[in-house]
Amino acid sequence: MIKVLSKYDIDKLKAYVDKETILQWEGMLNRQNAEDKIIIANTGLFSSGKSSLFNALLDQTDVERFPVGAIPTTKKGDRERLNEHVEIVDTPGIDASAEDDEAALNMLIQADLIIMTHNVKMGMLNKSEFEWLRGIAERIPGDELKRRLMFVCTWMDALPVLEDLEKVKEEIRRQIEMAVGQEIAFLQVSAKRYCLAKKKNNPQLQTASNIPLLKEYLKNWIEQYEKIMKQERKKELHILCQVSERQLQVRQKKLEQEYENRKSQIDKKYLPVIRIWKSKWENFMERRRDINDMLEKLRQEDLTDDYDIFKRKIKGI
Numbered sequence: 001m002i003k004v005l006s007k008y009d010i011d012k013l014k015a016y017v018d019k020e021t022i023l024q025w026e027g028m029l030n031r032q033n034a035e036d037k038i039i040i041a042n043t044g045l046f047s048s049g050k051s052s053l054f055n056a057l058l059d060q061t062d063v064e065r066f067p068v069g070a071i072p073t074t075k076k077g078d079r080e081r082l083n084e085h086v087e088i089v090d091t092p093g094i095d096a097s098a099e100d101d102e103a104a105l106n107m108l109i110q111a112d113l114i115i116m117t118h119n120v121k122m123g124m125l126n127k128s129e130f131e132w133l134r135g136i137a138e139r140i141p142g143d144e145l146k147r148r149l150m151f152v153c154t155w156m157d158a159l160p161v162l163e164d165l166e167k168v169k170e171e172i173r174r175q176i177e178m179a180v181g182q183e184i185a186f187l188q189v190s191a192k193r194y195c196l197a198k199k200k201n202n203p204q205l206q207t208a209s210n211i212p213l214l215k216e217y218l219k220n221w222i223e224q225y226e227k228i229m230k231q232e233r234k235k236e237l238h239i240l241c242q243v244s245e246r247q248l249q250v251r252q253k254k255l256e257q258e259y260e261n262r263k264s265q266i267d268k269k270y271l272p273v274i275r276i277w278k279s280k281w282e283n284f285m286e287r288r289r290d291i292n293d294m295l296e297k298l299r300q301e302d303l304t305d306d307y308d309i310f311k312r313k314i315k316g317i
């Protein structure tokens with residue numbers, strides 16, 4: 001666990017570093033406090049098999065956790081825990097008629113991993129799928145695309161002839177590369193086959209559904225992603241420390257300069273006065289010495305008891 005500054009420390013820091021740096025510290029602290037969950041969201045055309053696929057991942061093949069043939073209840077999608085650290089989100093998917101494509105895409109790309117589904121029975125990607133894929137790719141930094149976007153062809157049972165499936169897949173992969181600009185993870189599955197295999201308790205059919213393969217892929221992906229997130233967090237923290245330290249140093253120099261200025265101002269103002277008082281002091285000290293000398297002399301002359309003479313003598317100085 002990487003420790004961020006405490007709230008108390010961040011509040012103290014407010015006096016010395018800029019607002020943006022403080023916001024970054026607070027953001028890091030919030031993220032540390034929040035239970036950090038990894039979000040995996042699906043996307044794809046209506047009826048492309050998104051909900052069926054996620055039910056299969058949850059092994060909810062009897063009772064559909066995500067209703068098949070229905071649209072999720074919220075625009076943000078229905079959520080379910082895949083495990084302690086991971087949530088899967090069943091989204092409404094591509095709505096070609098929606099004017100708020102933009103909002104839907106922006107919501108979608110907040111997921112850590114996006115799984116785009118496509119029904120291979122439909123052949124190649126249609127225009128709205130292609131544009132949707134491109135929209136996703138445009139909103140994710142190029143170097144993150146490979147680890148944040150994957151493509152899953154569903155309904156592979158609908159193309160039982162291997163050559164047919166291979167041909168469609170080849171076309172689709174070409175389209176993906178054109179839309180995304182690079183190769184991304186690609187799998188073909190059959191949720192239907194998986195359901196059937198579970199019901200019939202048929203391990204071979206289960207394997208042939210490729211759902212176990214997808215599960216394995218996701219397991220590895222999650223492990224990798226958690227590792228990367230930890231490293232990124234560390235890197236981010238390191239940079240933030242450096243930025244803060246630099247600002248503190250600048251601030252320190254400024255304060256030292258201010259101290260010097262104030263000091264020289266005060267010196268300028270009060271040093272002459274001090275000098276005058278010093279000379280007065282020395283003057284008085286000198287007189288005191290003289291009086292003491294005289295007193296000593298009078299004592300030696302044994303006249304100390306004669307106060308009047310003493311007073312007269314002093315006045316005479």
Ligand SMILES: Nc1nc2c(ncn2[C@@H]2O[C@H](COP(=O)(O)OP(=O)(O)O)[C@@H](O)[C@H]2O)c(=O)[nH]1
Nearest residue numbers: 046047048049050051052068069155190191192
């Ligand atoms: N043959 C076949 N049908 C599927 C498969 N996956 C889903 N379906 C069917 O496709 C329809 C739409 O599925 P659904 O999961 O609701 O799609 P969504 O709208 O994308 O969530 C349903 O009738 C499913 O039974 C599959 O792999 N093979």
Ligand SMILES: [Mg+2]
Nearest residue numbers: 050051069070
């Ligand atoms: Mg659905």
